[in-house]
Amino acid sequence: ASAGEGKILKPGQAYQDGVVIKTDIAQDIAWKKGIFNFHGxxxxxxxxxxxxxxxxxxxxxxxxxAIIFYGEMGRNLTLSKVLEFLEKSGVKFRLxxxxxxxxx
Incomplete structure (x- = not known):
């Protein structure tokens, strides 16, 4: 859409850089609820x-x-705690x- 031109979005869509894109609704909802959604x-x-x-x-x-994560975590956790959980999958980090x- 150009300047002054409206664009109607459907559920699961967002407007970014002049283009309508598909979004992950579960991811968007989790973000708004204060949750990291790592499903898939x-x-x-x-x-x-x-x-x-x-x-x-x-x-x-x-x-x-090549690890795929499944689960959710509250964004109120410290970064150290999140990394501690993620390391259980075998990924190693240095902060x-x-x-x-x-x-x-």
């Missing part, structure tokens, strides 16, 4: 959520592990200041 998310998608919420920079020592490195 890979390491990079989970790190993107953590980066936004905790204002951290994420880097990878190598190719991100230095606001920089988080995925080690494997």
């Amino acid at each position: 998310k890979n390491v990079e998608e989970v790190m993107r959520q953590l980066s936004r919420w905790y204002d951290i920079e994420v880097s990878y020592a190598s190719k991100p592990p 230095e200041g606001n920089k988080l490195k995925v080690l494997n």
Whole structure:
């Protein structure tokens, strides 16, 4: 839509950078309820959520592990607690200041 032109969105759609895109409704609802929704998310998608919420920079020592997460966590948890839970899947992290490195 150009300037002054309206766009009607349907459920599951968002308007971003001039384009209508499909959104993950469950993800959007979880975000509004203060929950991280990791259902079917890979390491990079989970790190993107953590980066936004905790204002951290994420880097990878190598190719991100091919792990898919399932579950939810409250966003009121500390970053250390979230990482502790995620490490149970076999992913290893190193946190230095606001920089988080995925080690494997």
